Amino acid sequence: MPFSIAIAGxxxxxxxxxxxxxxxxxTEAGTRPLLAVDADPNSTLAEALGVEAGRSLAEIREQGSAPEGSPASGIGRVRAVEDEVQRAITEAEGFDLITMGRPEGPRCYCAVNNLLRKSLNDLSHNYAAVVMDNEAGMEHLSRRTTNDVDVLLVVMNPALPSIRAAERILELSRQLPVHIARRVALLNRAGSQKLAEAVEGPLSGLKAERLPxxxxxxxxxxxxxxxxxxFxxxxxxxxxxxxxxxxxxxLPPNSIAGTA
Ligand SMILES: Nc1ncnc2c1ncn2[C@@H]1O[C@H](COP(=O)(O)OP(=O)(O)OP(=O)(O)O)[C@@H](O)[C@H]1O
Ligand SMILES: [Mg+2]
Incomplete structure (x- = not known):
């Protein structure tokens, strides 16, 4: 199983x-192979990584849900979805990227969603680690489009609204249908000592381990x-x-970083 880190906030x-x-x-520590997953429908991870995103899994799903002409099941269908998922991967120097796109809408995509989930699950077994960028609502985790995670990393800024949001995300994370082994939270864009003091109370009440x-x-x-x-x-x-x-x-003790 890959070591998976999901980022939310x-x-x-x-x-x-x-x-x-x-x-x-x-990548620099030699954790290979590494999969980056963009699970935010407003996908921007590819840009932040300096690569072109391939087709999203949502696009594959929409196409796969076409009612006419396409077989809904069978080995051919499974292979077709697996091939599409494989083709949707962007291969970059040191890591691969896959984009989830929008979670399912009002139409029922159950059959193809199950296929996608299985392909993504099978695919992730090829990697040593997975880093998943989520949207605040963690839709993909809620809909179980993705697998269990080892670390849920909740990002905050030194401002009350983001800390309140972190509380809600942590609460929601306990109700998700995925297993989360460890919950951590950190302040990003930290700097103003005064501001940090003002939010110290709510921060210390968070039900998560606080990282530097x-x-x-x-x-x-x-x-x-x-x-x-x-980069x-x-x-x-x-x-x-x-x-x-x-x-x-x-990373766990006997870290996978540097063991390429
Ligand atoms: N430590 C930092 N110092 C300065 N600027 C930062 C820092 N971290 C993030 N930013 C800036 O903050 C902005 C928002 O960052 P980013 O897009 O990563 O947030 P996000 O949580 O992914 O947003 P969204 O919810 O829209 O996906 C960007 O312009 C980014 O460059
Ligand atoms: Mg983002």
């Missing part, structure tokens, strides 16, 4: 940035503003340095 807290920084750090903060980083901010990917950040980026330190705390 209120909109705009830095989920995609941290997912991409984690992918970069794991990731600082506000001018380089990350300007890279984000011009759509530049995290172009210099080694002197404080946020990158913080994520490099974090990785050791996220």
């Amino acid at each position: 209120k909109g705009g807290t830095g989920k995609t940035t941290l997912s991409a920084l984690l992918v970069r750090t794991l 903060d990731v600082p506000q980083d001018e380089r990350v901010e300007s890279a984000g503003a011009v759509g530049q990917n995290v 172009r950040l210099g080694d002197d980026s404080p946020a990158l340095a913080a994520v490099r330190r974090l990785v050791g705390m996220l």
